[in-house]
Amino acid sequence: MGPSRTTILLAASPALLVVVLAGRAVRADQATPPPAPGASAVAAAAATKAPPAAPAAGAPSGTASTSATHGIAMHGDLKYPSGFAHFDYVNPKAPRGGRVRQAAVGTFDSFNPFLVRGNPAAGMSRIWDTLMVSSADEPFSEYGLLAEKVETPPDRSSVTFTLRAQARWHDGKPVTADDVLWSFETLRAKGQPFYRAYWEGVAKAEKLSDRAVRFTFKPGPNRELPLILGQLVVLPKHWWATREFDKTTLEPPLGSGPYRVESFDAGRRVVFRRVPDYWGRDLPVNVGRDNFDEVVTDYYRDDTVELEAFKAGEYDVRPENSSKAWATAYDFPAVREGLVKKEEIPHDRPAGMQAFVFNARRPLFRDRRVREALGLAFDFEWSNRTLFYGQYRRSRSFFDNSELAATGLPGPGELAVLEPLRGKVPDEVFTTEFRPPVTDGSGNNRDQLKRAVELLREAGWKVDPATKKLVDGNGQPMRFEILLVSPLFERVALPWAKNLERLGITATVRTVDGAQYRRRLDDFDFDVVVGNFPQSSSPGNEQRSFWGSAFADKPGSDNLVGLRDAAVDALVEQVVSAPDRKSLVDRTRALDRVLQWGHWVVPQWHSPVDRVAWWDLLGQPAKVPTQGYQLDAWWVDPAKAEALAKRRGKSATP
Numbered sequence: 001m002g003p004s005r006t007t008i009l010l011a012a013s014p015a016l017l018v019v020v021l022a023g024r025a026v027r028a029d030q031a032t033p034p035p036a037p038g039a040s041a042v043a044a045a046a047a048t049k050a051p052p053a054a055p056a057a058g059a060p061s062g063t064a065s066t067s068a069t070h071g072i073a074m075h076g077d078l079k080y081p082s083g084f085a086h087f088d089y090v091n092p093k094a095p096r097g098g099r100v101r102q103a104a105v106g107t108f109d110s111f112n113p114f115l116v117r118g119n120p121a122a123g124m125s126r127i128w129d130t131l132m133v134s135s136a137d138e139p140f141s142e143y144g145l146l147a148e149k150v151e152t153p154p155d156r157s158s159v160t161f162t163l164r165a166q167a168r169w170h171d172g173k174p175v176t177a178d179d180v181l182w183s184f185e186t187l188r189a190k191g192q193p194f195y196r197a198y199w200e201g202v203a204k205a206e207k208l209s210d211r212a213v214r215f216t217f218k219p220g221p222n223r224e225l226p227l228i229l230g231q232l233v234v235l236p237k238h239w240w241a242t243r244e245f246d247k248t249t250l251e252p253p254l255g256s257g258p259y260r261v262e263s264f265d266a267g268r269r270v271v272f273r274r275v276p277d278y279w280g281r282d283l284p285v286n287v288g289r290d291n292f293d294e295v296v297t298d299y300y301r302d303d304t305v306e307l308e309a310f311k312a313g314e315y316d317v318r319p320e321n322s323s324k325a326w327a328t329a330y331d332f333p334a335v336r337e338g339l340v341k342k343e344e345i346p347h348d349r350p351a352g353m354q355a356f357v358f359n360a361r362r363p364l365f366r367d368r369r370v371r372e373a374l375g376l377a378f379d380f381e382w383s384n385r386t387l388f389y390g391q392y393r394r395s396r397s398f399f400d401n402s403e404l405a406a407t408g409l410p411g412p413g414e415l416a417v418l419e420p421l422r423g424k425v426p427d428e429v430f431t432t433e434f435r436p437p438v439t440d441g442s443g444n445n446r447d448q449l450k451r452a453v454e455l456l457r458e459a460g461w462k463v464d465p466a467t468k469k470l471v472d473g474n475g476q477p478m479r480f481e482i483l484l485v486s487p488l489f490e491r492v493a494l495p496w497a498k499n500l501e502r503l504g505i506t507a508t509v510r511t512v513d514g515a516q517y518r519r520r521l522d523d524f525d526f527d528v529v530v531g532n533f534p535q536s537s538s539p540g541n542e543q544r545s546f547w548g549s550a551f552a553d554k555p556g557s558d559n560l561v562g563l564r565d566a567a568v569d570a571l572v573e574q575v576v577s578a579p580d581r582k583s584l585v586d587r588t589r590a591l592d593r594v595l596q597w598g599h600w601v602v603p604q605w606h607s608p609v610d611r612v613a614w615w616d617l618l619g620q621p622a623k624v625p626t627q628g629y630q631l632d633a634w635w636v637d638p639a640k641a642e643a644l645a646k647r648r649g650k651s652a653t654p
Contacts, residue, residue: 016186040271048224052098056348059363061213068151068162071132071143072226073539075581080284089137089625090288090633096274098636101315103306106514107267110248114233116522118248121270125233126290127255131161131180132230133285137625139247140538142230143285146175146256152226156217163211168279169236169256172405182237182329183362191247193557197545201225221577224540258290263297270297288621291635303488313648317631322488326611327389334615341616344609347628350402350535351608353395355601356482356496361524361552361562368426369459371599371620373452377499378602381441388438392605396436399535400606403585406592408433413586414593417574424567426597434596436603439621445499452503463504470504478526479506485517488501489530492604496582522556531560531601537626539588543572547595561600568594617641 064266070082086092102123109119113125115596118590132142144150146167151160167175184205187195202225204216215229217389239254249289252261258281262273278284298315302307307325310318311332320326334340356378358365365371380394397405410418410430418429428434439445456462461470461478481491497507507528512520520526533546542558544551549564551557571591578584610628619637620629 006559009368012156013073016040030078033560034266035148038424048084067154070149071141072150072152072230073138074140074224074227074540075584078141079135080141080143084284086284086287087135087137087625088515089621089623089630091619091621092288094288094619094621094633094635095292096291096635097137098291098641100292100298100317100636101298103309104232104297104299105301105306106140108270109267110250110252111261112245112247112249114195115246115248116192117509120154121264123270123272124253125257126259126272127257127261128233128235129167129175129254129256129280130230130348131232131234133243134231136627136630140536142227145280145283146234147230147287150226155221156223156226158214158216159229160208160212160214161229163213164280165211166279167176167256169254169274170237170260171239171254173236173238175234175236175256176210177237179234179237180213180232181205181207181236182240184232184233184653187233187239188246190309193551193554194542194545195549197541197551197557198228200544201541221579222541223579224538224576227580228541235364249601251325258286259295262294268299272296289630289632291633293650302489303486303625310613313615315636318613319631320611320613323388323391326391327493330613335613337647339616340613342613344613345624345629346609347624348401348626349628350404351395351400351606352535353398353400353533354604354606355395355531355533356604357495357529357560359524359526359528360559360600362480362527364478364527367459369455369600370461373455373459373503374500374505375599375602376437376448376452376455377445377505379441379443379445379499380438380449380593380605381439382443382445383492383495384605385441386443388605389603392607394436394438395603395606396434396596398533398620399588401608402535404535404537404539404588404592406434406589406596408556409591410590411586413582417571417587417590418593419566421570421594425594429593429599434593443495449499449502456503468504469506477490477506478504479508482507483517483520483526484511484530485514487511493530496602499573501509514543524553524560524562528561530604533558537628538584539575541576543591544576547572547591562576563598563600565598568598615644617644 012055059516071078073496080087087322094644104117104122107246108119108121110120111124112118113120129146131145131147134140134142134146146163147161148164149162151162154157163175163180163182165179169175184199188199201218201220201222202215203218206214217225234256236254236256243249243251250264250266252264256279258278259272259274262271264270274290274293302311303322309315313334323609330340330342358371360366382389384392397407399405406414418425422430437448439448456470460473463469464471464475469479482497484490484493490511493509497509500507521529545558547559547561547563547568549566549569550560552562552564571587571594574587575584575591578587612629617637617640619635619640621633
């Protein structure tokens with residue numbers, strides 16, 4: 001007998017929610033969230049060479065100049081061999097069934113998550129498959145999903161994907177090479193700007209057969225681009241033929257993945273139903289995953305209501321991103337009685353950078369001394385002690401919690417990268433380890449403010465004796481706005497603004513709704529914002545989108561800073577073209593140093609653990625991979641569900 005059809009109520013990640021509602025914003029009082037699936041690396045340029053001749057008929061096969069495999073690693077060998085049974089961090093015998101309800105804050109108005117416009121519903125990635133899928137226990141490796149085989153020459157100047165013959169859309173039609181090519185061209189032409197960054201290095205995309213597609217790349221070494229093409233979300237060309245892709249829609253789209261949109265209440269609820277005859281159910285990359293029959297996302301008005309709903313048992317798993325809530329809100333009867341479990345689950349993924357981000361398109365923030373001075377007014381130690389209950393670490397690197405972070409002074413490998421840029425990057429890159437200022441946590445950071453005054457004076461600012469305001473040479477006062485999407489972050493921004501006021505600076509804090517916030521970010525209509533630059537263990541072309549001059553003025557791009565710097569562009573290209581792991585580490589550390597000493601952001605904090613609370617009716621795999629816990633590998637434990645239902649005085653079957 002299978003497991004009973006138990007209702008599970010699961011909280012969606014608040015961090016992911018805000019990304020959906022507000023572009024690249026992050027939740028107040030949170031550590032950097034785990035990257036979304038497929039976000040481990042995004043790339044856009046690669047080496048090119050005449051592609052090998054296509055076979056006369058049918059799907060291509062390996063030749064002396066190419067290697068055809070079940071997967072591909074960025075550097076080194078794959079962990080999982082051909083014919084592997086399942087990933088190590090899943091339970092292949094996990095029971096399937098039940099209903100899982102997620103919680104989200106805000107609203108949604110579209111089922112098309114690929115556009116700049118609209119607020120897409122959370123969880124839409126469940127309905128579409130990609131060519132390949134990343135493992136969560138390797139730096140960056142992918143294994144075939146829609147593609148049964150990936151083929152590359154030694155220099156990775158092209159990549160060929162052969163689709164599985166059994167791959168099907170939910171309407172029963174086969175997934176074809178035409179779907180792959182249409183998806184690639186449509187996303188590049190009409191999708192969010194980062195798709196153009198993804199694939200800017202693709203010279204040609206061609207159909208070799210009904211099941212085979214080859215992408216040929218532009219000149220220049222880029223080992224990552226074949227993996228980036230593996231992350232392509234394949235969409236049904238025949239379904240979109242009668243619809244406008246560049247318009248928001250609330251018509252449930254056709255997919256090929258493990259779930260479909262079953263029903264919805266616009267802006268309030270989405271119900272995803274597992275496809276019973278999903279074509280890829282038994283593939284090694286899917287074994288032990290997607291165990292719930294139904295996934296429901298209910299939207300709540302705000303974080304407070306969402307948390308109270310969890311405490312009331314209205315959903316059963318909550319990734320907690322608020323240190324205050326983690327420290328104070330989980331002393332309720334269900335926790336004391338053991339009905340609710342809470343755990344800090346360690347992870348080894350790069351923390352990335354969460355920070356106050358200066359918009360360097362504004363003249364005020366173009367002087368590095370001004371940016372450094374403003375950063376000196378942020379007292380992390382006081383915030384961590386009084387607001388965060390000592391749960392966070394100060395971020396100092398754009399690649400914290402990994403070997404990619406630049407620490408100490410540059411070693412020989414880094415110097416080889418940096419020396420050609422001497423005089424074009426800050427001198428401190430070569431002489432001084434970057435460390436954010438440290439206070440005693442008392443809230444009286446006089447030494448930092450004194451240094452800030454010196455820097456501002458050097459930059460041409462002085463205090464007007466009459467107004468006590470900091471003014472420039474023309475008598476214009478320094479003032480700017482800190483734009484927020486959540487009122488929870490006001491308790492972080494307001495103390496910073498108070499310290500800035502002591503310097504004679506007027507910093508106003510403004511909180512707006514998610515839709516307005518996203519529009520303002522997409523249009524770069526802000527002075528300072530809380531931004532998040534998520535990183536992976538294998539950085540690559542996503543760095544172009546973050547820092548590249550070409551993206552500084554593209555609406556909706558991830559270059560929030562508006563950075564236009566030839567030295568940074570050169571470093572990004574070196575990261576993209578790294579031929580092996582050692583050179584990737586050296587080049588990434590070099591980029592990190594230059595970004596650190598640019599003072600483009602005021603670093604905030606991160607956590608080396610995932611904080612999770614759940615009602616005790618779920619089972620989890622024994623092993624947690626380096627990327628952190630994988631919620632899609634959890635399941636309903638029938639015995640636990642029945643026991644919990646009895647203790648609640650309810651039936652386990654809804």
